[in-house]
Amino acid sequence: MTREYLFAGFGGQGLLFSGKVLAYKGLIEDKNVSWLPSYGPEMRGGTANCSVILSDEPVGAPIISYPDVLVAMNLPSLDKFEKSVKTGGYIFVDSSLIERKVERDDVNVYYIPATKLAGENGAPTLANMILVGKLLEVLGDYNMDTVKQALGKCVSARHADLLDLNLKMMEIGRDYKD
Numbered sequence: 411m412t413r414e415y416l417f418a419g420f421g422g423q424g425l426l427f428s429g430k431v432l433a434y435k436g437l438i439e440d441k442n443v444s445w446l447p448s449y450g451p452e453m454r455g456g457t458a459n460c461s462v463i464l465s466d467e468p469v470g471a472p473i474i475s476y477p478d479v480l481v482a483m484n485l486p487s488l489d490k491f492e493k494s495v496k497t498g499g500y501i502f503v504d505s506s507l508i509e510r511k512v513e514r515d516d517v518n519v520y521y522i523p524a525t526k527l528a529g530e531n532g533a534p535t536l537a538n539m540i541l542v543g544k545l546l547e548v549l550g551d552y553n554m555d556t557v558k559q560a561l562g563k564c565v566s567a568r569h570a571d572l573l574d575l576n577l578k579m580m581e582i583g584r585d586y587k588d
Contacts, residue, residue, distance in 0.1 A: 412465035413549075414474045417538075418491055419483030419504075421449060421458040424538035427564060428481070429460030431542060434560035436464040439553075444472040459487065479549070481541050483507060483524075500548065502541050520544060521588055528579060536579040543583025552584050 415432060417425040426447045433445040441464045450457035461474040480495045481502045482488040488501075488508055495501055497516045506525035522544050524537035546552040557580060565573045 412463065412467060412469075413479065414477045415462040415464075415479045415481070415545075416459060416474055416477040416491060416494075417462070417481045417483075418457075418459040418487035419481075421456045423458070423483045424535065425458050425481075425483065426460045428538045428542050429462045431539075431557075431560045431564050432462050432464070434563045435553075435556050436462075438556045438559050438563075441465060442467060442469050444469040446472040446474075457486070459491075479545060481538075481545065483538065483541070485510065488512070500545065502545050502548075504537060504541060506537070518548075520548060522583065522586055524583070527582055527586065531579065531582060533575050533579055536576060539576050539579035540583035540586070543580030544586055545583075546580075547584040 417428050419425050429445055433443045436443040444463040446461040448459045461472060463469045476494050476496050477499065478496055479500045480491050483504045485508050488503060492512060492514065495517050500518045501512050502520045502522060504524045505521035506523040512519045522541060524540040527540050528534050528537040558577065561573055561576050565576060
């Protein structure tokens with residue numbers, strides 16, 4: 411089985427980190443993995459997206475044209491990538507930042523007020539992890555052991571104090587009912 415993910419939004423929203431956590435989770439689970447970051451020229455506040463492919467087979471190329479899963483954290487990203495999601499795929503929208511609804515009816519859509527939830531829980535910069543927790547739960551792939559291991563690989567030693575907070579945000583996403 412192969413699943414292709416696209417995380418998209420503004421630089422500084424943690425999209426590349428989200429993709430890295432998912433990629434490490436795949437590695438821990440013995441999947442073949444591709445992780446490809448893409449930055450706009452503006453740095454923080456500019457465009458950023460991250461493609462992740464997890465597969466039981468070797469990954470031939472890291473480029474994703476038609477993702478199975480889209481995580482959109484800003485309106486320009488939803489506008490740009492909504493039409494490319496495969497029929498039957500999944501779109502996760504940060505409804506705190508995106509007011510419009512997805513126009514398609516052939517995909518599964520989840521509206522999560524991730525930025526609002528993160529702020530209410532003392533971690534305004536971790537909305538991305540709320541969305542990752544929700545997508546893993548929806549896809550039936552939330553395994554606490556591998557989630558902890560992946561976070562352990564991605565959170566630097568300098569920020570080790572944020573490991574539990576990242577995990578808490580993922581659990582908030584996992585448990586969120588829309």
